[in-house]
Amino acid sequence: MADTLLGASAGMPLSKAAAKRLMDADGGAFQELLAAARERRDCVWSGYRLTFSPKVFLPLTNLCRNRCDYCSFRRSWGQKGAETFDHSTTLGWLDRAQEQGCVEALFCLGDTPETAFPEYGALLESWGHGSTVDYIEWSSERALERGLLPHTNAGILSPEEMARLKRSNVSLGLMLENISPRLCEAGGVHRNAPDKQPKKRMAMIEAAGALRIPFTTGILLGIGETSEEIVDSLVAIADVHRLHGHIQEVIVQNFRARPKIPMRDAPEPDDVQVARCVALARLLLPEEVSVQAPPNLNPSATRLLIDAGINDFGGISPVTPDYINPIHPWPHLVDLEAECRDAGFQLRPRLPIYPDYITRSGFLTPDLEPHVKAAEERLAQVRSARDLAPPSTSTSAFSPPQPNVGSV
Numbered sequence: 001m002a003d004t005l006l007g008a009s010a011g012m013p014l015s016k017a018a019a020k021r022l023m024d025a026d027g028g029a030f031q032e033l034l035a036a037a038r039e040r041r042d043c044v045w046s047g048y049r050l051t052f053s054p055k056v057f058l059p060l061t062n063l064c065r066n067r068c069d070y071c072s073f074r075r076s077w078g079q080k081g082a083e084t085f086d087h088s089t090t091l092g093w094l095d096r097a098q099e100q101g102c103v104e105a106l107f108c109l110g111d112t113p114e115t116a117f118p119e120y121g122a123l124l125e126s127w128g129h130g131s132t133v134d135y136i137e138w139s140s141e142r143a144l145e146r147g148l149l150p151h152t153n154a155g156i157l158s159p160e161e162m163a164r165l166k167r168s169n170v171s172l173g174l175m176l177e178n179i180s181p182r183l184c185e186a187g188g189v190h191r192n193a194p195d196k197q198p199k200k201r202m203a204m205i206e207a208a209g210a211l212r213i214p215f216t217t218g219i220l221l222g223i224g225e226t227s228e229e230i231v232d233s234l235v236a237i238a239d240v241h242r243l244h245g246h247i248q249e250v251i252v253q254n255f256r257a258r259p260k261i262p263m264r265d266a267p268e269p270d271d272v273q274v275a276r277c278v279a280l281a282r283l284l285l286p287e288e289v290s291v292q293a294p295p296n297l298n299p300s301a302t303r304l305l306i307d308a309g310i311n312d313f314g315g316i317s318p319v320t321p322d323y324i325n326p327i328h329p330w331p332h333l334v335d336l337e338a339e340c341r342d343a344g345f346q347l348r349p350r351l352p353i354y355p356d357y358i359t360r361s362g363f364l365t366p367d368l369e370p371h372v373k374a375a376e377e378r379l380a381q382v383r384s385a386r387d388l389a390p391p392s393t394s395t396s397a398f399s400p401p402q403p404n405v406g407s408v
C-alpha cells in the first residue's frame, strides 16, 4: 500500500480497489494516507492558501417535498417554522450582504415545493412568479445588481431550468450524497425522498456538464452508507467530471445529529473517518477538483482536515446562519485564519466560480463576465488590505459577530 500511496501522491490514479482498502486505514497507514493527500494538494493547489467563499445564505423557502431522515431544515406548508422569504426579506438580506462585503449569494432550498404544496404555488403566483425557479431567477438578478454572484442549489432541476439559471448564476450545485440506491429503500434515510434517487441526481449532474455549467457536488457521510459506497460515490463524481470537466468542487460533508429529526440518536462520523474520506476524495478525484469540508461541522478538526488535504472551507457567511445546520455556527474568521496560519497556510476569500471556469470557453455566460470581473476586483482589494493589515485587524472586511443561530 505504501507504493500505491507514493504513486497517488505523485498523481498516479488510485484504483477503486485500493481506495476501498484504504477506507480501513488506521495508525501508521492512516498517517501515510493523509501525507499522500496533503502532498497532492500542495503540489496542485500551490501557494499554501486555503480558501472560503464569503456568502449570504438565502433559503428562499424551507418547504420541500422530500423527507430525509437527517434533515432539520424542511417544513411542510402551515407547519411551525415554515418560512418563505417575501421580496422585501430577500432584498433586505442582499443589501446586508453587500454592506458586509459578501461576494456569493447562495440560494439553497428544498425540492420543487410547489409540487407538494399548492398554497405555496399560489403565494409565488401572487408575487408574480410561476415557479420556484422563477423566484430564484428574480432573486439572482437582484443579487447581481448588488455585486453578488449567485450560486443555486435547489435540488433537482431540469436541463431547461438549469439553462435558464445559467444566465444569472455563475455556478450551480447538487449534492450527490451517495450513489447507493439502497438508501432509498425501506429502512433507508431516503425512503421518503423521491428526489434522492442517485440515478436522478447523477442525471442532473451529467446534464449540467453537457450545458457547461460550473458545478458543485459532494458526499454526505454517516447516513447509513458503507465504506465501499463512499468510494463508489467519489468514483462516480470523478467519472462524470472526466466526461464533461465541469465539477469545480466536491464537498465532503458529515452528518451531525440534531434534536427532533428521525436520526437524532444516530452515531455521527468521527473526525478520523471524515479525514479519511477527505484524503480519499483528494486522491480519487481529478487533481483540478477543489476538495472542501465545512468547518462548522468539524469545529475541533480544522487542523486534521487541513492535514488530510482540503484546499477550501466552502461558503462562510458573515450575515446569515447555516440554515441547514443552525446549531453549528460558522467559525469566526479570525479564529479560522489563526488555525490556517498555524498550519502554514493563508486563508483567502474566493469567488463562487473557480478561476479556470471564468476563462474556459462556454462555462460563464458572457453577460455575467462584467459582474465576475467587478467581484474579482473587490476581492483583490480585500486581499491586499488583509495582506497589509497587522494580524489583529486583518479580517476587518469579513469579521462578523457570531450569527443568530436557531432561527430556522
Ligand code: SF4
Pocket (backbone or CB within 6 Å): 064, 065, 066, 067, 068, 071, 072, 073, 074, 109, 110, 111, 155, 193, 195
Ligand atoms: S435534505 Fe434537502 S431534500 Fe432532504 S428533506 Fe431536507 S431540504 Fe428536502
